Amino acid sequence: MIKLVIVDDHAVVRSGLSMLLNAKEDLEVVGEAADGDEGIRLALEHRPNVVLMDLSMPHGKDGMTATKELKEAAPETFVLILTMHDDDEYLFRAIHAGASGYILKSAPHEELLNAIRSVASGQAYLNPSATKRLMGEYMDRMRSGEGGGSLEALSDREKEIVSHVARGYSNKEIAEQLTISVKTVETHKANVMEKLGLKTRPELVKYAMKKGLLNFE
Known part of the structure; x- marks a missing residue:
């Protein structure tokens, strides 16, 4: 069983994710938080396998700061960033904060489920569009200098x-x-x-x- 904590400032988003995830036999949502501070507290209390972390939260700690602090306090807990920001700078910052994965809120449900299971197994996960874009840019730079x-x-x-x-x-x-x-x-x-x-x-x-x-x- 993969235990999860959801951290997102929108109650409707948290509710929808909980319904989706709890319907799967191998997934269980053990906590929901509206900001980074509460997310860290719940993660340390419940010790989930994966924390689904939003980045932009107006109250309390944002997702980037919360990810860094959580990984320092509980390195065995994996963080999967779930965000609307399709931006390379956010992606790199999230990875260096300690996140194991980065996926967009617009992604299909099956992609989200695959990302959660991948991260829970210790693998890194990037949404396909980001991976393709970054690899393309890297190869272009390698060729052109x-x-x-x-x-x-x-x-x-x-x-x-x-x-x-x-x-x-x-x-x-x-x-x-x-x-x-x-x-x-x-x-x-x-x-x-x-x-x-x-x-x-x-x-x-x-x-x-x-x-x-x-x-x-």
Whole structure:
């Protein structure tokens, strides 16, 4: 039996998901929460196999923060992000927060059920459209060399900035962690983007993953 906790700020969504999941012999919803704080509490209380986590919740902790904190407190619990955000930046941030899967709320029921079972078995899951898009972009960059500027062109401080950006930190948070000004962070980011030939934050995140900068200290 796969036990689940649903975290979503919409009661109708929680109710619909509970009805769908509880109708399956191998699935059981053991808790429902309207925000990240309550989701963490229920997950630590019930120790589910999988937490279905929304990202955008206006009250309490958002899904990204809750995922990170939950994985630190209960690493054996898998988190499957269920969201309306079909966006590469959200996807990368969710993965680095500790999520094992990412699926859209518009996905068919069978896809959701497959994602839950995959994540519960310890496998990673990305919705097919995201997988296809990311692989296509990666192959295009490999062929064209776009966004493949030399890592040696970056200073250690710039590598630090890239690492923090890729892990989802804001300019203010980066400035506080590195004990520099927000203006300095912005300057470093602009220099990095120019050196690497990148234009957007998601491109910078992908570059950091490709070059192994996510854990650069």
